[in-house]
Every structure is written in C-alpha cells, then in structure tokens.
Amino acid sequence: MRLLTHNMLSSNIRGVVNGFPLRIEAGKVVEKNVEINGDFLKNMFVKIDWKAFVEASQSMGYTELPEEADSSMLDSDEFLNRFHHALLELHLEEGALVCPETGRRFPVSKGIPNMLLHEDEV
Amino acid sequence: MASYKELPKTAQIRLVSSHEEVYEPCDDSFALVDALLADRTKLLEHRPMLCMEIGCGSGYVITSLALILGQEGSGVNYIATDINPHAVRVTHETLEAHGVSAELIVTDIASGLEKRLAGLVDVMIVNPPYVPTPEDEVGAEGITASWAGGENGRSVIDRILPIADRLLSEKGWLYMVTLTANNPSEICLEMKKKGYASKIVVQRSTEEENLHIIKFWRDFDNEVDEINNQSTFMGSLLSQIPPFSFWRGNNGNDSDKNKC
Numbered sequence: 212m213r214l215l216t217h218n219m220l221s222s223n224i225r226g227v228v229n230g231f232p233l234r235i236e237a238g239k240v241v242e243k244n245v246e247i248n249g250d251f252l253k254n255m256f257v258k259i260d261w262k263a264f265v266e267a268s269q270s271m272g273y274t275e276l277p278e279e280a281d282s283s284m285l286d287s288d289e290f291l292n293r294f295h296h297a298l299l300e301l302h303l304e305e306g307a308l309v310c311p312e313t314g315r316r317f318p319v320s321k322g323i324p325n326m327l328l329h330e331d332e333v
Numbered sequence: 334m335a336s337y338k339e340l341p342k343t344a345q346i347r348l349v350s351s352h353e354e355v356y357e358p359c360d361d362s363f364a365l366v367d368a369l370l371a372d373r374t375k376l377l378e379h380r381p382m383l384c385m386e387i388g389c390g391s392g393y394v395i396t397s398l399a400l401i402l403g404q405e406g407s408g409v410n411y412i413a414t415d416i417n418p419h420a421v422r423v424t425h426e427t428l429e430a431h432g433v434s435a436e437l438i439v440t441d442i443a444s445g446l447e448k449r450l451a452g453l454v455d456v457m458i459v460n461p462p463y464v465p466t467p468e469d470e471v472g473a474e475g476i477t478a479s480w481a482g483g484e485n486g487r488s489v490i491d492r493i494l495p496i497a498d499r500l501l502s503e504k505g506w507l508y509m510v511t512l513t514a515n516n517p518s519e520i521c522l523e524m525k526k527k528g529y530a531s532k533i534v535v536q537r538s539t540e541e542e543n544l545h546i547i548k549f550w551r552d553f554d555n556e557v558d559e560i561n562n563q564s565t566f567m568g569s570l571l572s573q574i575p576p577f578s579f580w581r582g583n584n585g586n587d588s589d590k591n592k593c
C-alpha cells in the first residue's frame with residue numbers, strides 16, 4: 212500500500228465520526244522505483260491532506276518532507292522528487308492501519324489492507 | 334513468433350493467476366476488456382489520473398486496463414477492490430506477472446474510500462455479481478460472491494451505482510457489465526436521474542446470457558436540443574436492449590457459474 216492510498220482511506224466502522232487519518236503501524240516497508248510524472252504530482256498535490264501525509268511518511272521512516280507545503284513548492288525539483296518518493300515509492304508491506312477513534316486495527320498483509328468489517332461494526 | 338514482437342495490449346490468459354475460490358476470466362470479463370479496447374483511443378485522450386475497478390476477481394480486467402493506458406510514468410494510477418481476499422491476492426499475482434501494478438484493497442465495494450476518494454476517479458470499471466439468486470447468497474464468502482446478485486441480479490449493482498456517482502470525477506467514466514435480467518434500460522434511467530448519459534459499448538450474446546457493457550458519463554448539456562437528442566438516444570438505447578426477461582437457470586446448476 213502506497214501513501215497515496217493511505218491518504219484516501221478512512222475508518223469505515225459504523226458510528227465513527229473522525230476516521231481519518233488511519234495511524235500506520237509499520238512492520239515492513241519496501242521501496243519500489245517508479246517513473247516520475249510531474250503533471251500527476253501537481254494535480255494530486257491539491258487532493259492530498261498534507262499533515263496526514265507527513266505523519267504517515269514519518270511512521271514509515273521517511274522524514275524528508277517539509278511539515279508544511281504550498282503549491283509554489285511544486286516548482287522545485289527537489290520537492291517534487293521527495294513528494295514523488297513518499298507518495299508512490301514507499302509501500303507498507305506488512306503492518307496495520309489503526310482507526311484513530313476506536314483503535315480498531317485493519318491488517319495490512321503482502322501490501323494489501325483489509326478493510327472488511329465484522330458484523331457488529333457495519 | 335510474430336506475436337512476440339507486438340506489444341501486449343491486454344492481459345494474457347496464461348499469465349492470469351487463479352485460485353479455486355476466485356472467478357476466472359469469462360465471457361463477461363472478455364466483453365468488458367473488449368469495451369475498453371473499443372474505447373482505447375478515447376481513453377488515452379481522456380488522460381485519466383486515477384482508475385478504479387470494483388470486484389477485480391482474477392485481475393484480468395484491471396491488468397488489461399493498465400496495459401492499455403500505461404503506468405505511473407504516463408501519470409496514471411490504479412486502485413482495485415474485492416470483497417474476497419483470495420481474489421485480491423490473485424489480482425496481485427496477475428498484475429505482477431504482467432509487470433504492472435495497482436493499489437489493492439480488500440473491502441466491500443469502496444468502503445473506507447468513499448470520503449477521501451470522492452470526485453477523484455476518472456475511469457471506473459465494474460463487472461459485478463449480476464446473476465439473479467436468492468438474496469441470502471449475496472456477499473457470501475468465496476466464489477459465490479462473484480456471481481450472486483440477489484433479486485434480478487441487482488442487489489450489488491444497486492449499491493454500487495450511488496458509490497460510483499460519489500467517486501467519479503466530473504469527467505469520470507463508468508464501464509459496467511449488465512445482463513438482460515438486470516433490466517439495463519432501468520439502470521440507465523436511474524443513472525440519468527443522477528445526471529448521466531449512457532451508451533452500450535459492447536453487446537454480446539452467449540448461450541446462457543445476453544451481456545451489455547454500458548458506459549456512463551456525466552451529461553452537463555442542458556440545452557433543449559441536447560435533451561431532444563438525449564431522448565432519441567434513450568429511445569434507441571431502449572430499443573437496443575431486448576425486453577426485460579427473467580433469467581431462467583437450472584436450479585442446482587450454480588457450480589457451473591464459474592465455468593466458461
């Protein structure tokens with residue numbers, strides 16, 4: 212699971228009001244190189260919740276992102292490279308996503324999060 | 334061999350992984366990929382950023398889409414979900430065997446994504462469980478969930494439509510497989526109420542089923558003549574779809590549903 216996906220995921224348990232962002236428990240993190248595409252990053256930047264993104268990247272051991280970011284930074288190649296790396300190249304391979312409100316753990320195994328709920332959570 | 338020189342445009346069956354509890358690519362899967370191929374040029378010009386498949390099964394369709402549209406370097410990212418954990422694992426293997434990737438999530442339709450992914454999906458593809466069955470088979474574990482569609486085969490389809498509406502971007506397109514028994518013309522009318530135009534991209538009749546791959550897109554034109562065009566269009570769409578008839582299957586023949 213990439214941080215792009217993490218940034219789009221919320222806890223889906225019934226009754227949870229503030230299910231975003233899910234806290235990352237990182238077991239195993241892997242890096243996979245992918246080709247950079249500036250247009251994609253620029254378009255995606257406005258959709259990303261930056262604070263959640265920075266916290267998530269830190270919990271995956273990557274600390275090179277600025278705490279705050281605005282769109283003027285997209286002109287910097289250095290910023291784009293870091294944004295690209297954290298958004299698309301870091302993968303949570305093993306671990307869990309934890310609901311910020313209830314503490315319920317959603318397991319991530321072989322890079323795949325399991326968001327299925329138990330009957331009493333739907 | 335000559336075919337080795339050509340770039341593969343869709344997933345190759347021999348590279349598609351499998352599992353006894355996972356739906357194998359069938360006529361419906363092939364028809365959906367044929368619809369994507371028929372629209373290939375339009376899809377490339379559409380320049381989607383995020384593409385999503387709901388109910389990815391073996392991964393045959395999302396892999397094909399990734400081969401057609403390209404990967405991150407082309408600015409495209411893919412997300413696929415399935416309620417069956419085996420299916421998501423098999424999809425992962427199928428993607429890997431073709432050297433492409435997608436983000437995979439085990440979830441019910443798009444549960445967990447509905448808030449933050451709203452309005453971001455440019456292309457959505459769905460081959461839903463569409464076979465009319467007793468309601469209690471819907472969403473059952475394993476392979477049953479791949480075809481069990483409840484009354485008129487509409488139970489899961491009717492839950493997917495509002496979620497698709499929520500997730501699709503303004504320019505978003507939805508490609509969905511339907512069976513005549515699902516009453517596709519009614520599905521088109523439902524979607525029209527939500528502001529979507531629709532078109533049959535591929536129609537295919539097999540011995541057992543009559544399949545339509547329908548494409549939906551948001552229709553922003555409110556001009557009078559557009560509405561007129563639209564109603565003629567709906568008229569022609571309705572006449573393209575054979576009258577609503579109930580699916581007549583042999584009872585107890587359910588295990589065949591996974592076989593082509």
Ligand SMILES: C[S@@+](CC[C@H](N)C(=O)[O-])C[C@H]1O[C@@H](n2cnc3c(N)ncnc32)[C@H](O)[C@@H]1O
Nearest residue numbers: 356362388389390415416417441442460478479
């Ligand atoms: C007809 S199969 C299609 C599989 C594959 N996309 C293909 O075309 O070959 C339907 C798939 O949808 C999945 N499915 C059924 N109900 C679902 C739900 N509520 N949420 C997500 N996936 C679901 C099934 O597990 C199955 O893999």
